[in-house]
Amino acid sequence: MLRRFSPRNPNKREQLSSRQIFILILCAVIAGIFLLRIPAKEAxxxxxxxxxxxxxxRGAPFTQIADSLIQQGLIESRRRFYWSARLKGKTDELQxxxxxxxxxxxxxxxVNFLSVAQPLQIRVTIPEGLEFEETAILLSKHFSFSAEDFAAYKDSAHLFHLPFxxxxxxxxLYPETYDFYENASPRxxxxxxxxxxxxxxxxxxxxxIRQKGKTVEEIITVASIIQGEAMIHDEMPVxxxxxxxxxxxxxxxxxxxTIQYIxxxxxxRLRQRHLEINSPYNTYLYRGLPPGPVNSPGRDAILAAVFPDTTKYLYFVARGDGSHVFSRTHREHLKAKAAFQQVRWEVYRQQQREKAPSP
Structure with a gap:
């Protein structure tokens, strides 16, 4: 008769596996301590x-980080650096x-330093009157992302939860001087x-703005046009x-x-053909405000849009020195335009005289 086999301890194999795991962990700890005895000194x-x-x-694997540390003379052993980070559980925390x-x-x-250190900061000045794409190009020169990556957020206002x-x-994108961490993302x-x-x-x-019966977007649209026109801030309310x-x-x-925007x-320098471009932003073709702002205005332009001067002016034209001549009637405006054309013509003739070879 065959005897049924009955092991004395059915859990013996499981107990041996647990012991093996424990021994492996113990060996790893001992090996780590041994490896770190020398690195406890200066690396x-x-x-x-x-x-x-x-x-x-961005996205560099741990081995690449270790190689960079060796190249910069900050460590001498890639293996010791790895085990230091591994035992501290920080192999994925080096930013x-x-x-x-x-x-x-x-x-x-x-390892501790690199896991908590803040990257160097970059100071960037964003001038008043830049379009979104121009801001993207400016920032892409300072950071690792491309202008296209930044510009992709232009139509994603919903991601930033504005209160309007x-x-x-x-x-x-408010124009100002900012300090950003070197690894800052577009968002x-x-x-x-x-x-x-x-x-x-x-x-x-x-x-x-609400009391005046306007929206924030309408005010910023007007402010952006003012920003694009004015070189002298005192003229903005006018x-x-x-x-x-x-x-x-x-x-x-x-x-x-609004034409420059399209x-x-x-x-x-705008020509007649530019004034005929069919676009809702073309305020030479369509009445009312364009669909939205055409650049990022500064505070003076925004305040001018909220608190304009009270005048009867309907026209203005450049003087040629950054200021403008303001007119109430079309006849006055035509005279001012003619005066500006005369200034422009004098400047052109002076430039031609300077280019002419001396006798």
């Missing part, structure tokens, strides 16, 4: 007052960016610019009055900044 011979610039690219790393750190202290409705982010930068916009156009100013007077009378705004590329 490099650099003096403690030495600062080394280290750049960690992209550019850092100033002090010399003379141990492997463990170097807008059709796009054009006009709402982080846009959020910062919008936050500054909400500081400048705060609740009290938005309440005034220019605002001209546009509001024309709107009240049902006249076309005939604002050059002409691709850098700002140019």
């Amino acid at each position: 490099n011979p650099l003096a403690s007052d030495t600062l080394v610039t280290l750049h960690i690219p 992209a960016g550019t850092y100033r790393v002090p010399g003379g750190l141990s492997y463990g202290k170097l 409705e807008i059709s796009s982010l054009e006009g709402f 982080e930068i846009i959020r910062r610019l919008i936050r500054q916009f909400l500081v400048e156009v705060d609740d009290s100013l938005r309440q005034v 220019i605002a009055s001209v546009y509001y007077n024309r709107l009240k009378r049902g006249m076309k705004l005939q604002a050059d900044p 002409v691709p590329g850098p700002k140019i």
